[in-house]
Amino acid sequence: MSNDYLKNIIKNIPEKPGCYQYYDDKGIVIYVGKAKNLRRRVSSYFTKSHDNSPKTRILVSKIRDIRYIIVDNEEDTLLLENNLIKELQPRYNVLLKDDKSYPSIVIRNEYFPRVELTRKIVKDGSQYFGPYSNVQSVKTLLEFIHKLYPIRTCSLNLTPEKIAEGKYKVCLEYHIKRCLGPCIGLQQHDAYIKNIESIKQILKGNSNLVSDEIYNQMQEMAERHEFEEANKLKEKYLLVENFKSKSTVVSNINYNIDVYSYDEDENAAYINYLNVHNGAIIQVYTFEYRKKMDEAKEELLAMGIIEMRERFGSSAKEIVVPFYPDIALNGVEYIIPQRGDKKKLLLLSTQNVRQYKLDKLKKAESLNPEQRSTRVLKELQKSLNLKELPVHIECFDNSNIQGTNPVSACVVFKMGKPSKKDYRHFNVKTVEGPNDFSTMREVIHRRYHRLIEEGSPLPQLIVVDGGKGQLSVACETLEKLNIYGKVAIVGIAERLEEIYFPKDSVPLYLDKNLESLKIIQHLRDEAHRFGITFHRNQRSKQQVKSELDNIKGIGQETKKSLLSKFKSVKRIKSATKEELTQTIGEHKAKLIINYFANEES
Structure with missing residues (x-):
């Protein structure tokens, strides 16, 4: 307990439902809570350890006074807590983030009420319905209401006194029969209010009541042979029925x-x-x-x-x-x-x-792209149970086609995105033929031995393209370099969702819907692409190696000049001394002529 003053307060708190308030040294309420048993709940803040909750620990350290309010039942505690939080807005309570700009429909508190869209709630006796999450649905609903009932849309002050004075004139809405002219006394107040009551029922979801009422009126008109009025009511009835059919109906049961x-x-x-x-x-x-x-x-x-x-x-x-x-x-x-x-x-x-x-x-994330990268990396960190956020990831892929030209590629991702300037490729030097294990051993050693010598930062995560065998070889190499354990490492099996961990024969299967899996997929695809491209280039170089490479004294620039002029080795062989001399000079022309003459003999 922080001091005797707080101890004494807690000792006297009753074991009844209610709300408690914590005050800081400035007398400001910093937290409001509710409890079924006030004494037990408040006491728990000071008697329990909060090692796993640093926020609670900070709150307790700031409490200097405690007050409480007793209520009759559990429901009242939550109502009271809700009101106190809204009024006091304590620093350590949850904050309701509410978008006040959502639209509502208001029936104005007026003699001839208007029905309008609004974004402001004013306590003036008007009746509000909403808020609605979609402004278009509000406009559609209002359009339906105005088609169904001819109510005014003007902002005139239609009090009985003003109407009696005869100051107003009907507008276009009257002439197109969307208003019945209450401004000049052509529509009685009772009839107008009856329409407003029907509108309220529609806004409350009781469109069945409105539909039934219109239907009954229509039947009465038909029985009295007032077919023109009955037809108008039929149009209204069909309008309401159409509106009902577009509502999201749960079932025939009136839930x-x-x-x-x-x-x-x-x-x-x-x-x-x-x-x-x-x-x-x-x-x-x-x-x-x-x-x-x-x-x-x-x-x-x-x-x-x-x-x-x-x-x-x-x-x-x-x-x-x-x-x-x-x-x-x-x-x-x-x-x-x-x-x-x-x-x-x-x-x-x-x-x-x-x-x-x-x-x-x-x-x-559209305002702050780095936020998305951090979130996805945190997801990857959690999925792979990593100690550090994998800001820097390196992935290795080995390539050798038909056992020739073994090469390896290392791609680097930073903040979840390729860092192409940091990509590296390796010509494997100590391995002959297709041997993935030996290739992985050589490449991992070369890559991280160099980073250690240069003092360059190591990645937080290494990914090797392969199963348990390749992963085991990579781990052994990291141990020899004394960095095993300092850097996390995993292996990807043939199927992308299988992730292997060191010294664990059971793979992890990542959820295919996880965005972090997409990073792993991108890593592997990029390493494969980079490795294959490099391997193809190496093979192509060997395949295009020409006979000119064997002539001493003939360098790359000379070869370029000859091939640019004669297009092929065959034409170079058949060229005259004068033609060669004009292109590369007399000395080099002699070297080429002598080489091909000796080759023929």
Whole structure:
């Protein structure tokens, strides 16, 4: 315990549910937490070791005062915690990162209410629906509403007094029959409000109620032989039915449930929320919490559920979740579905939260390309259980075709990308014929003996193209150089997903979806390409070796001049002394004539 003052506070904390607040030496709240048992939870911060949680250790070192609030039940603790975090924004609590610019639909608090798109929530008595994650879907919905109901779009102050004064005139919307002229008293207030109530039902997802009401009115008009009005209602009915068919319907059963999915990374937790009303998804919303401590996913999901229920006014009695959250809500049942419609909903929500996380990652990496490289290298480090981040990787590939011209290639990747200026190739000197083990031994020794002598940095990871045999030979060579253990080394078998480790006969099979596997594939392909190209060049040089190479006194430049002039050795043989002298001089012309004369004799 840090001091007697804190000990005394903890001693007197009741064993009841509630929220606690930690203060620093400046009297600022630095952390807000909840607990089913306040004394036990607060005491644990000071009695447990936090060796595995440096953030918690730092928090505890800064606590100078503790206050708490008792509540009646567990549900209230989370509600209170949520409100306190929003109000106080403590340094060590998770931070809700919420995009306030998402669009909503507002029904204005006016005598003749307007229905509009907005990005600002103002507490003026207006009613808001949303927010919606897709602005285009909002515009489509508003377009549908205005086709269905002739409500005003103007911003005139339509109070009864202003209308009575006769200050306004109808606009184009009236003439094209998209407004019934409430501005000059042509539409009664009661009829207008009745339309607004129907719009509210549509926005709440109760389009079935609106559809049934229009159908019944249509039938009544037809029975009274008011066929023109009945036909207008029929058009409205078909419009609503068409809208319903385009909604995401879960099933014929009228579900009223909330669905949550969860994903996370090192710094944030991502939660997707689906609101299903009368069998249709009427709300999709994804948000994130910025982590500050080592918060459990169950705790973060619980916070998200409280946040969404409070924000959207949801009172669903069934909540579909991927795992059980750290809160029990009164009268609410949590469901982890295994099959059926609810399972499909959970999968849909999971797709949304993963896409949100992926989009966020791509956006960040497009602004900072090094961030992606670091992330993929961290993934590779974790997959291969490496001590260091493999910023510098070298890969070796041996080539010999039909046992001739054994060569080896070394390609170098830095920050996950080829560093071609550092590529090296080796003409194998001590090996005759196809012997991969001996070739690997020679090349590994030459490469790293030179780096050690030059004082150049060693790679964090060496990759050898081959299975257990080649890997074992490479490890023996590194041991002789006294760098085995300082540098990680793995072998790639014939099938790319098989990774062998030193002194381990069981290979690791990397997930084909991992981006880190793509680095390994790129390494191997690049080493193979570089090695094959070098080997082909070596063979080509031997194949184009001409008879001129055997003539003493005839160098490369002279050969170039002769071949440029005569095009082939055959023509050089048949050339006269004068022709040769004009091209390369008298002395060299004599050397060539004498060489071919001796060859013929």
